[in-house]
Structures are given as structure tokens and as C-alpha cells.
Amino acid sequence: MTITADYEAVEDQPVRPVDTDNTRVTEHGHARPAWLLMAPFLALYLLFIIGPSIYMVVMSFFDTSLTKPGLGGFAGFGNFGEALSSPDFWASMWHTIWFTILTTPPLVVLAFVFALLADRASRARWFFRLAFFLPYILPSAVMALIWIWLYTPQLGLLGKIVTSLGFAEPNWLGSPSLAMWSLAFATVWWTLGFNFVLYLAGLQDIPRDLYEASSMDGASPWQQIRRITIPMLSRTTSLVIVLQIIASLKIFDQPYIMTSGGPNYATRPALEYVYDMGFTDFRTGYAAAVSTLFFILVLAVSAVWVFLTRRQEQGL
Amino acid sequence: MTTLASDTRARPGARPQVTQASIDRRVRLFNGTCAGVLIAFALIWLVPIAWAVDTSLKPNAETTKTTWWIDHPTLDSYRTLFAQGDIWNWYASSFITSLATAAGTVLVASMAAYALSRMRFRYRWVVFWFILIGIMIPQQALIVPQFKEFSGLHLLNTYWAVVLPQIPAAIAVFIFKQFFDGLPRDLDEAARVDGAGFFRTYWRIILPLSRPVVSAVAIFTFVWSWNNLLWPLLVLSNPKLMTIPVGLATVQGSYGIRYADTMASAILGALPLVLIFLFFQRRIVEGIAGTGLKG
Numbered sequence: 001m002t003i004t005a006d007y008e009a010v011e012d013q014p015v016r017p018v019d020t021d022n023t024r025v026t027e028h029g030h031a032r033p034a035w036l037l038m039a040p041f042l043a044l045y046l047l048f049i050i051g052p053s054i055y056m057v058v059m060s061f062f063d064t065s066l067t068k069p070g071l072g073g074f075a076g077f078g079n080f081g082e083a084l085s086s087p088d089f090w091a092s093m094w095h096t097i098w099f100t101i102l103t104t105p106p107l108v109v110l111a112f113v114f115a116l117l118a119d120r121a122s123r124a125r126w127f128f129r130l131a132f133f134l135p136y137i138l139p140s141a142v143m144a145l146i147w148i149w150l151y152t153p154q155l156g157l158l159g160k161i162v163t164s165l166g167f168a169e170p171n172w173l174g175s176p177s178l179a180m181w182s183l184a185f186a187t188v189w190w191t192l193g194f195n196f197v198l199y200l201a202g203l204q205d206i207p208r209d210l211y212e213a214s215s216m217d218g219a220s221p222w223q224q225i226r227r228i229t230i231p232m233l234s235r236t237t238s239l240v241i242v243l244q245i246i247a248s249l250k251i252f253d254q255p256y257i258m259t260s261g262g263p264n265y266a267t268r269p270a271l272e273y274v275y276d277m278g279f280t281d282f283r284t285g286y287a288a289a290v291s292t293l294f295f296i297l298v299l300a301v302s303a304v305w306v307f308l309t310r311r312q313e314q315g316l
Numbered sequence: 317m318t319t320l321a322s323d324t325r326a327r328p329g330a331r332p333q334v335t336q337a338s339i340d341r342r343v344r345l346f347n348g349t350c351a352g353v354l355i356a357f358a359l360i361w362l363v364p365i366a367w368a369v370d371t372s373l374k375p376n377a378e379t380t381k382t383t384w385w386i387d388h389p390t391l392d393s394y395r396t397l398f399a400q401g402d403i404w405n406w407y408a409s410s411f412i413t414s415l416a417t418a419a420g421t422v423l424v425a426s427m428a429a430y431a432l433s434r435m436r437f438r439y440r441w442v443v444f445w446f447i448l449i450g451i452m453i454p455q456q457a458l459i460v461p462q463f464k465e466f467s468g469l470h471l472l473n474t475y476w477a478v479v480l481p482q483i484p485a486a487i488a489v490f491i492f493k494q495f496f497d498g499l500p501r502d503l504d505e506a507a508r509v510d511g512a513g514f515f516r517t518y519w520r521i522i523l524p525l526s527r528p529v530v531s532a533v534a535i536f537t538f539v540w541s542w543n544n545l546l547w548p549l550l551v552l553s554n555p556k557l558m559t560i561p562v563g564l565a566t567v568q569g570s571y572g573i574r575y576a577d578t579m580a581s582a583i584l585g586a587l588p589l590v591l592i593f594l595f596f597q598r599r600i601v602e603g604i605a606g607t608g609l610k611g
Contacts, residue, residue, distance in 0.1 A: 030435040030436050030437045030514075031437040031438060033431075033435065033513065033514040033515065034431040034435040034437040034440075034514075035431075035437070036515075037427040037428060037430060037431040037435075037514065037515065037518065038427065038428040038431045038432075038443065040423070040424040040427065040428075041424040041425060041427065041428035041447075041484055041489065042428070042443075044424060044480065044483050044484040045447070045450060045484035045486070047480075048462065048465075048480055048481040048483075048484060049450055049453060049455070049458070049481070049484055049486075050450075051461075051465070052458045052461035052462045052465055052481075053453060053458060053461070055461040055464070055465065056457075056458060056460060056461040059460070059461060059464070064464070066463075066464070066467075069468070114354060114357060116350075117350045117351070117353060117354040118354055120346075120347050120350045120351070121347070121350065121351050121354060124355075126597075127358060128354060128358050129597070129601060130597075131358035131359070131361045131362050132358065132361055133593075133601070134362075134365065134590070134593065135361065135364070135365070137539065137586075137589050137590060137592075137593045138543075138586045138589070138590075139542065139543040139545070139560060139561045139564070139585055139586060139589070140543060140545050140561060141545060141560070141561040141562075141564035141565045141568075141582075141585065142561075142564065142582045142583075142585045142586040144565070144568075145368075145564060145568060145578055145579070145581070145582040146364050146365070146367075146368045146579070146582055147364065148568075149367075149368065149371065149575055149578065149579060150364055150367065152575075155379070155380055155382055155575070156382070157363075157367050157382060160382040189361065189364065192361075194604065197601050197604050198604060201604075215339065215343075221343070221346050246454075249454075250454055250456050252456065252545075252546050253545045253546065253561075253565075256545075256546075256565070257545075257565045257568060271456055271457075271459075271546070274457075274459065274460065275459070275546075275550075278459070278460045278463070279463070279550065284460055284464060287460045288460045288461065291457045291458070291459070291460050291461075292457075294454075294457050295453075295454060295457040295458075298452075298454040298457065299452050299453070299454070302451070302452035302454075303452060306448070306451070306452060
């Protein structure tokens with residue numbers, strides 16, 4: 001579980017770099033209880049998040065194996081060199097990015113359009129929220145089972161719909177060129193609700209008088225959307241886009257269950273490559289090196305996000 | 317905004333002499349079209365779930381006919397699953413690990429957040445930034461070292477392996493801290509003047525005041541933990557200990573062509589979460605809107 005927060009969650013006004021007046025920042029008698037209160041969190045955090053992060057980087061320089069204890073022989077940059085020259089590594093990285101490219105635009109645009117339409121509806125909002133958000137609450141395994149069934153050749157509902165329209169039934173999950181599209185399609189259905197809810201909240205923050213004033217001036221609904229709604233939602237949009245990119249990069253569950261990374265590794269993403277190398281081939285050191293590279297990719301996107309939100313917050 | 321002003325100024329022609337009635341009619345027509353389009357999409361969105369429910373109520377043999385109509389509706393698939401018993405083990409594992417994760421996260425994160433929000437101590441900003449880094453760390457990338465760690469601790473195939481790494485969620489600390497920062501300080505300062513210690517103030521004053529945020533974090537942590545696949549898949553190989561997602565992903569192939577059974581297992585796997593969602597719909601939606609949490 002990796003979690004990301006809106007800019008509000010990282011709001012920290014009272015915290016200043018410590019070179020300001022130290023006597024104002026600290027108070028006598030606070031230190032001991034403060035560290036005691038933070039101790040359980042910090043202990044678990046060091047042990048299970050920070051520790052493994054460091055361990056991963058260290059391990060990536062060794063020929064560590066899953067079956068043997070200890071780090072194994074020193075490999076230098078050997079693991080990284082092997083990964084960067086491995087076509088399998090690049091293919092899995094590309095699949096991750098390709099999946100992100102396929103899912104991010106529809107998940108942002110459709111969520112925006114649906115939220116816009118729902119915002120205009122005076123009634124039955126609970127129904128839209130239910131319809132779009134319910135899939136998001138399903139475990140990935142449940143969503144995958146449902147879509148495997150929908151995609152089943154000959155028997156699946158989707159094939160039936162396509163053939164009844166007079167087209168030949170595509171091999172949704174079995175064709176290397178189509179499989180990733182099918183996974184992306186199912187994912188759009190699955191996670192759209194989250195972005196939908198974020199946009200709905202953003203829309204409710206736009207003052208109504210803006211619309212009233214502009215319709216007095218004869219602005220059409222379309223003009224209002226272009227000139228009021230989209231600019232006013234720019235902060236929500238940047239949040240939704242970055243969160244979506246981070247979430248899409250972490251794809252693993254859908255290909256693992258629905259295609260096992262196939263056909264012929266055509267849908268194997270970076271995390272599944274790590275999984276295969278580390279837990280099927282037992283090459284822990286090499287898997288750690290690949291994880292490190294993937295880690296850097298996600299960290300870079302997250303850093304952009306933290307930078308963006310903190311800058312917006314400080315109004316710079 | 318400025319763009320709006322310039323827009324109306326740039327197009328004087330876009331300001332025709334229209335009566336209020338015609339504007340109203342136009343707006344109503346536009347809103348009606350919007351509602352129609354949206355209802356259509358909402359119904360499409362419900363089709364996969366409806367189809368899964370529909371399939372699960374068919375006898376297995378009947379699933380080869382791709383129709384919504386069920387000739388012989390039956391609960392046999394559900395009966396088979398309950399009789400088989402795996403699902404009960406999965407439920408138990410999922411409930412135990414998700415509840416433990418939610419309770420653990422709420423407790424340790426709110427304590428740390430209270431210290432960061434209310435107490436003045438040296439290196440506070442160091443701790444703050446140190447935890448902030450945690451928001452950016454993708455835990456999925458840590459499976460290799462974490463697995464090695466837990467295998468070294470001999471904790472594989474225990475609930476500890478599932479729960480412990482999920483508890484220190486940096487984001488929860490920031491959500492709590494933000495909420496505590498917004499609480500009036502007079503209350504807990506009064507308690508402190510009356511001689512209550514920091515821990516007592518946290519437990520008796522701050523936590524009871526924080527029910528909305530406590531329940532939001534608890535619900536979210538529970539749902540994420542319930543839905544987590546990759547990590548439990550790695551550390552739980554004992555079928556008795558598998559959580560719902562791991563169980564479903566593992567047996568997925570073994571049902572073969574028994575599509576009704578497969579769909580029934582999917583629906584049973586999702587049921588507790590769907591109930592939670594229906595009960596706490598507003599809180600969940602507001603939680604997302606307020607904090608931008610994403611699993």
C-alpha cells in the first residue's frame with residue numbers, strides 16, 4: 001500500500017528550519033513525551049519502510065539469492081549493467097509506461113466529464129456516485145475475475161456485444177497486441193470512480209455566483225465550462241494527473257491475474273518482472289537492482305507532485 | 317476570473333437580447349441532455365457487476381448461454397463455496413489482518429501526529445521531513461528486501477508479515493496532523509494546566525475530538541489492506557492463511573469452466589467491502605475529497 005496525499009495533508013506551517021530561534025521552537029519538558037509518542041510509529045517505519053529501502057539499494061550491488069542467507073558475493077554495478085542491457089527489463093518498463101499512457105488520459109478526461117455532468121444534475125447524485133465509485137471499492141482480484149469472464153472467448157458478454165454489432169470477436173486477452181488495451185479498458189472501468197469523486201469535490205468548491213454572473217452576461221454553458229470550470233479546476237487536475245500516473249506505474253495485479261504477464265510476456269509490467277526475477281528465479285540481488293530503478297522512477301514522479309503541491313500551497 | 321471578463325468583453329455578439337424564459341428553457345434542455353448522457357454511462361458502468369451477479373445465479377451448465385435471462389435461477393454456486401470452506405478461512409484472514417492494520421495505523425500514526433502537532437522539541441522538523449519522505453516511497457518496490465527481512469525473522473506465513481509493514485503509513489500521520497492542527501489549542505492546554513500529562517491529553521481530549529478523521533483513516537486503511545494483493549501473495553502460501561484477494565487469485569484457474577462458481581466467489585469476496593461502502597459512503601467520499609488518498 002502506497003499512499004499519497006493532497007497538498008493539505010502536508011501542510012506544516014509551524015515547522016521552520018531549525019536555525020530560527022531555537023528557544024521558541026523547543027520547550028522544556030516536551031522532548032521525552034514527544035519521542036515516546038512517536039516511538040511506535042518511528043520504530044515500525046524504520047524497521048519496515050526505511051530499513052528495507054536501504055537494504056534494497058545495498059542488495060542491488062550483490063549477487064544475493066533468495067535461497068541462501070546473507071548478501072552473497074559483491075557484484076558492483078553488475079546487476080544494474082545487466083538490467084540496463086536486458087531486453088526483458090526494457091520491455092517490462094515499456095509495458096508499465098505504455099499502460100500508464102493508455103490509462104491516464106481516459107481516467108482523467110472521462111472522470112472530469114462525468115463529474116461535470118453529475119454536478120449539473122440536481123437529483124440522483126447518490127446514484128452516480130454509487131455507479132462510478134462502486135467498482136473502485138472492489139478488490140483487484142474480484143475485478144479481474146469479472147473481466148476475465150467478460151473477456152472469455154465465445155462465452156463472454158463483450159464478445160457477444162461486438163459480434164451482435166456485426167464485427168468479428170477480438171481475442172481480448174489472448175492477442176499480444178490487444179491484451180494491454182483490454183487490461184487498460186478494464187482498469188479505466190475499475191478506478192475511474194476515485195478521480196470522479198476528486199473532481200466532484202473540486203467542482204463543488206467553485207463559487208456559484210461565477211456561473212450566475214456569466215449567464216447574466218449571456219455565456220453559454222459551453223463557454224462557462226471553458227472559461228470558468230476548467231481554469232478553476234486546474235489544481236484538482238494537476239493532482240488527479242500526478243496521482244493517476246503514480247497509481248498506473250504501480251500496475252501489477254491486473255496482468256498478474258488476468259494474463260500472467262502474457263501472452264508471450266506482452267503485458268508483463270516492471271513489478272511483475274521484479275516478482276519473476278526475485279521469486280521465481282530467486283535472483284534477489286538482480287531483482288533488487290530492478291526494484292531500485294523502478295523505485296527511482298516512481299520517486300521522481302512523486303517528488304514532482306510534492307514539489308507542485310507545496311509550491312501551490314505557499315503561493316509562490 | 318480574468319479569463320471570464322476578457323471573454324465577455326471580446327465577444328459583444330455573444331450577448332444577445334434574450335428573455336429570461338428562453339434562457340431557462342435552454343439551460344433546462346442542456347441539463348436534461350447532460351443527465352441523459354450521464355445516466356446512460358452510469359448504467360454501462362454497472363453492467364459488469366450486474367453481469368457477475370447474474371452469472372452467479374445460474375447453474376454452471378447454463379453459463380455457456382450468453383443471455384441475461386436465467387432459466388433455472390439457483391444459489392447452488394454460493395452453497396458449493398460455503399460448503400467447500402476455503403472462503404471462511406479467507407474471510408477470517410482478511411478480517412484479522414485488515415482490522416489489525418487499521419487499528420495499528422490509527423494508533424501509532426495519531427500518536428506521532430499529536431507529538432508533531434502539539435509539542436515543541438528539538439529536531440521536530442527533521443522528523444517531519446523524515447516522515448514526509450515516506451509518502452513518496454512506493455511500498456510495492458520494496459517487496460524484495462521486505463521478503464528477505466521477514467524470511468530472516470521467520471515470520472513468513474504469519475499474520476504479522478501481512479500487518480507489520482502496512483502499519484507505518486506516513487500519509488496517515490499527515491492526515492492526523494492536519495486535523496489536530498485545526499483543533500483549538502485551548503482545550504488541550506486547559507487539560508494540561510489541570511495537570512494532565514501529554515499522553516492523557518492525547519487519549520482523553522484529542523482522540524475523542526477526532527472521531528471523523530479516526531474513522532476516515534480506519535476505513536481507508538481497512539479497505540486498502542483488504543484489497544492488497546502483491547504483498548500477502550508473497551508472504552502467505554499456506555491456503556488456510558490466505559486473504560480474500562490471494563485466495564481468489566490462486567484458485568482462479570482451478571474453477572475451470574465453472575463460471576457461476578467463479579462469479580459467486582468474486583461476489584462473496586467483494587461483499588464485505590460493498591457493505592462497508594454502502595454504510596460509510598459519505599465518509600469515504602468526503603475522506604477522498606478532503607485528503608486525496610489513493611491506494
